[in-house]
Amino acid sequence: MQVDGKNYTTIWIHPQNKKAVQIINQKRLPFSFEILDLHTPEDVFRAIKEMEVRGAPLIGAAGAMGLYLATLELKEREKAPVHLAKTAANLKSSRPTAINLAIAIDAMMAELLKISSLPELQETAYQLALDRVGLELDYCKRIGEQGVSLIEAISHRKKGDTVNILTHCNAGWLACIDYGTATAPIYLAHEKGIKVHVWVDETRPRNQGSKLTAWELSSHGVPNTIIADNTGGHLMQHGMVDLVIVGSDRTTRTGDVANKIGTYLKALAAADNHLPFYVALPSSSFDFTITDGMKQIPIEQRSSKELSHIEGMYNNELATIDTTPKEGTQYANYGFDVTPARLVSGLITERGICEANEQSIAKMFSDLMKT
Amino acid sequence: MQVDGKNYTTIWIHPQNKKAVQIINQKRLPFSFEILDLHTPEDVFRAIKEMEVRGAPLIGAAGAMGLYLATLELKEREKAPVHLAKTAANLKSSRPTAINLAIAIDAMMAELLKISSLPELQETAYQLALDRVGLELDYCKRIGEQGVSLIEAISHRKKGDTVNILTHCNAGWLACIDYGTATAPIYLAHEKGIKVHVWVDETRPRNQGSKLTAWELSSHGVPNTIIADNTGGHLMQHGMVDLVIVGSDRTTRTGDVANKIGTYLKALAAADNHLPFYVALPSSSFDFTITDGMKQIPIEQRSSKELSHIEGMYNNELATIDTTPKEGTQYANYGFDVTPARLVSGLITERGICEANEQSIAKMFSDLMKT
Numbered sequence: 001m002q003v004d005g006k007n008y009t010t011i012w013i014h015p016q017n018k019k020a021v022q023i024i025n026q027k028r029l030p031f032s033f034e035i036l037d038l039h040t041p042e043d044v045f046r047a048i049k050e051m052e053v054r055g056a057p058l059i060g061a062a063g064a065m066g067l068y069l070a071t072l073e074l075k076e077r078e079k080a081p082v083h084l085a086k087t088a089a090n091l092k093s094s095r096p097t098a099i100n101l102a103i104a105i106d107a108m109m110a111e112l113l114k115i116s117s118l119p120e121l122q123e124t125a126y127q128l129a130l131d132r133v134g135l136e137l138d139y140c141k142r143i144g145e146q147g148v149s150l151i152e153a154i155s156h157r158k159k160g161d162t163v164n165i166l167t168h169c170n171a172g173w174l175a176c177i178d179y180g181t182a183t184a185p186i187y188l189a190h191e192k193g194i195k196v197h198v199w200v201d202e203t204r205p206r207n208q209g210s211k212l213t214a215w216e217l218s219s220h221g222v223p224n225t226i227i228a229d230n231t232g233g234h235l236m237q238h239g240m241v242d243l244v245i246v247g248s249d250r251t252t253r254t255g256d257v258a259n260k261i262g263t264y265l266k267a268l269a270a271a272d273n274h275l276p277f278y279v280a281l282p283s284s285s286f287d288f289t290i291t292d293g294m295k296q297i298p299i300e301q302r303s304s305k306e307l308s309h310i311e312g313m314y315n316n317e318l319a320t321i322d323t324t325p326k327e328g329t330q331y332a333n334y335g336f337d338v339t340p341a342r343l344v345s346g347l348i349t350e351r352g353i354c355e356a357n358e359q360s361i362a363k364m365f366s367d368l369m370k371t
Numbered sequence: 372m373q374v375d376g377k378n379y380t381t382i383w384i385h386p387q388n389k390k391a392v393q394i395i396n397q398k399r400l401p402f403s404f405e406i407l408d409l410h411t412p413e414d415v416f417r418a419i420k421e422m423e424v425r426g427a428p429l430i431g432a433a434g435a436m437g438l439y440l441a442t443l444e445l446k447e448r449e450k451a452p453v454h455l456a457k458t459a460a461n462l463k464s465s466r467p468t469a470i471n472l473a474i475a476i477d478a479m480m481a482e483l484l485k486i487s488s489l490p491e492l493q494e495t496a497y498q499l500a501l502d503r504v505g506l507e508l509d510y511c512k513r514i515g516e517q518g519v520s521l522i523e524a525i526s527h528r529k530k531g532d533t534v535n536i537l538t539h540c541n542a543g544w545l546a547c548i549d550y551g552t553a554t555a556p557i558y559l560a561h562e563k564g565i566k567v568h569v570w571v572d573e574t575r576p577r578n579q580g581s582k583l584t585a586w587e588l589s590s591h592g593v594p595n596t597i598i599a600d601n602t603g604g605h606l607m608q609h610g611m612v613d614l615v616i617v618g619s620d621r622t623t624r625t626g627d628v629a630n631k632i633g634t635y636l637k638a639l640a641a642a643d644n645h646l647p648f649y650v651a652l653p654s655s656s657f658d659f660t661i662t663d664g665m666k667q668i669p670i671e672q673r674s675s676k677e678l679s680h681i682e683g684m685y686n687n688e689l690a691t692i693d694t695t696p697k698e699g700t701q702y703a704n705y706g707f708d709v710t711p712a713r714l715v716s717g718l719i720t721e722r723g724i725c726e727a728n729e730q731s732i733a734k735m736f737s738d739l740m741k742t
Binding site for chain 1: 592598
């Protein structure tokens with residue numbers, strides 16, 4: 001999408017150096033727009049771990065790029081199985097909740113180990129990594145096309161009045177390659193001239209909403225308002241929200257949705273106020289092997305510093321401040337929660353919109369879903 | 372309660388100067404423990420507006436103190452009706468959502484205007500202000516005695532294992548004179564040797580949870596853990612919460628509860644997980660004149676700076692940083708929300724625990740409730 005009038009994606013091969021990957025450093029946003037070069041799988045591991053890249057689809061693509069960079073480190077084909085398997089395991093450990101990462105890496109590994117010549121293996125890794133990027137990009141574009149109908153219908157019902165959409169965290173183009181998942185229908189509606197306005201949950205403790213979603217929507221010209229995570233329920237009670245769309249880090253074959261911590265609370269509020277609550281996700285964010293999101297999806301616990309410290313501008317410089325007392329108090333920082341399928345109005349995927357239950361998901365993804 | 376081993380209340384008359392009121396400056400917590408002198412009703416107005424004092428019961432007491440200070444400005448009895456009425460209206464405007472303020476001031480005004488001599492009026496104002504402080508303190512103490520039974524019952528059921536209580540915002544002793552409302556049963560349970568642990572919602576955007584509740588619980592030795600406001604639902608889903616207790620800024624005669632923004636979301640999560648959700652409040656926080664919290668309770672909108680900026684320690688100094696992009700994005704900052712009575716398990720008051728419905732409230736407060 002656009003930044004200062006120029007089109008960007010979130011990850012790409014360096015235009016002058018095929019052996020380097022470039023990313024937008026999302027840790028610096030919204031304070032500065034910085035592009036980073038990644039040369040090794042360790043660089044990719046750090047970029048995921050430190051959240052320089054984040055968002056399930058982008059992490060999947062970054063993982064594929066990491067595996068490509070690992071092939072460049074090989075001197076002989078014989079070392080490939082051990083080196084690539086080690087790299088794959090390490091990369092997958094960088095963000096256990098997001099399923100795209102494991103799917104992208106496992107699929108690529110299976111292909112690569114079939115190849116007997118090293119140059120061919122490296123070239124195939126390059127192509128497969130680009131394919132993963134292209135696939136995730138295409139998924140998002142099609143999610144937009146599928147989901148825009150929901151916004152059009154509300155706009156029609158409201159006789160052209162602004163459609164107010166609430167979103168949580170960043171499932172925007174920054175979380176993907178382009179367009180985003182939750183934001184793809186919003187960007188497309190905006191392009192079509194439908195009046196939209198987005199309520200952006202701040203999304204504590206990392207503030208992906210106020211730092212990333214607000215930044216990307218504003219950069220692209222979509223009207224938006226930052227709110228505290230506490231506010232969505234009140235807005236819904238007072239008719240100020242027409243539709244909720246969020247992304248997903250992993251969705252079960254039964255439609256349980258793991259997403260950024262706090263998503264469940266918004267789903268409850270939407271249900272209590274009879275408002276549509278949709279989850280936008282590519283097929284690559286499904287985990288077709290599991291049936292119980294609450295019991296089977298691992299929830300990452302992150303550093304307490306994310307809660308106790310916060311970064312912002314102070315005297316024109318980036319500063320990290322300590323906001324809480326430390327003596328005697330503890331911190332708990334769970335990264336994700338699981339929204340049970342019963343609270344989800346529907347899943348917006350690249351193939352269409354389906355209900356959040358095993359039957360409806362199986363109908364749409366019969367080829368991917370092993371029984 | 373205790374701070375560094377010494378007992379404090381939140382507001383008192385200066386021990387060496389009867390014409391001055393002293394408060395703990397809550398804007399400085401948890402970074403420094405500062406006591407402020409208030410000499411005029413304007414000082415009190417500013418203290419409420421700027422949240423140097425906050426919390427419905429404390430604001431009521433502060434309002435009474437403000438009216439007392441206004442009587443000291445009078446040179447002749449004849450000026451009393453106009454000057455005090457003007458002061459009363461001004462003080463009441465400093466926090467429209469909290470009902471205690473209006474109740475305390477109106478009750479005091481009615482008494483004061485009956486008195487014909489100025490010295491007697493001033494002395495009565497002094498006594499009435501102290502009575503209000505004493506009344507709010509007594510309410511909290513009794514709320515603790517009434518509510519502790521809930522914690523004892525859970526502790527018994529858990530065979531002495533730790534009782535995990537979630538609270539939102541600060542309805543602690545800092546919000547009151549002492550003991551607190553939501554925290555009163557917790558402090559009393561702690562004193563009785565019952566194992567308790569408190570999940571403290573950060574409470575964006577002003578962070579009253581991480582800045583005040585965590586500070587006061589830790590200062591008094593009660594185990595507690597700060598969490599993002601997004602986290603409570605996840606904890607409840609996983610059996611990590613036994614009980615929710617919050618305070619209230621205003622509760623209708625039908626049991627609808629206005630409290631800090633985000634309370635409604637926790638009530639929804641408690642209901643979804645079949646967990647008890649209690650509201651602790653003195654009779655002075657009821658508004659017996661209204662029946663529909665959603666339609667009849669004014670919700671204060673506050674400055675966007677509370678969302679975009681945050682205060683903390685930077686290089687050993689207090690600094691305010693800007694955390695969000697400003698170009699093209701907007702902010703909305705609603706201070707409170709209303710939790711419908713149907714989501715409230717019960718109301719813990721100084722007279723006992725009643726159900727959140729008109730019949731049960733009327734039975735307990737028949738003397739205060741005009742039909």
